[in-house]
Amino acid sequence: MREFMRITKALADDNRVRVLLALKAGELCVCQISELCGLAPSTISKHLSILYQAGLIESRKEERWVFYRLPSKEATIAIREAIDWVQKSLGGTPQAAEDRKKLKQILKVDPTTICQRQLRR
Template structure:
């Protein structure tokens, strides 16, 4: 059990990963939007996402060539849910987190970073056929 705890603790010990988790509180987001908001190289964002996913904090799905992430709903790690609950309550008034949220909204509206999310636009009718990893 200590290994599970350590994995999650290490994953959230990085400020960029906290920013990613806070971005995903609003729902599913594609990698392009996360990259745009954080103003980081795609490879850097991918490494952060992989660490969060390995810790059981995120789920990923593909839609064509696009990857979408959201906060994990199922228990992949016994501590993931507890850490996510803590992060949801934390830093709601942090200026960087607030600015990230504003940038994510602008990015989503411009849809330059990713195509429109068909599942969300269609009332989640297609999402039932998508397997979350």
């Protein structure tokens, strides 16, 4: 129950759901997600930690960056069903399409540039 509620609470925020949808295409680092959502890196970091503690994402450290991705096949049934549910329900919405488009632009430049861009604000 506790575990399940962590999942539902994690899904109860627009930006966190957007992150899950974005990760469908592959792993992303904090600054890329920050750019996608238009939120401060610290805010995104907090969101990612909530998703992580719910088991909805995994992470990998590479040099200075931390990459987040959807969980592997070994995840709980509850987790896998939750992610499938999100994808199936929202994958076709305008919001998701718009984010995919925006993400394509973000992936064109390398993370370093994005982080520097964020510093200027």
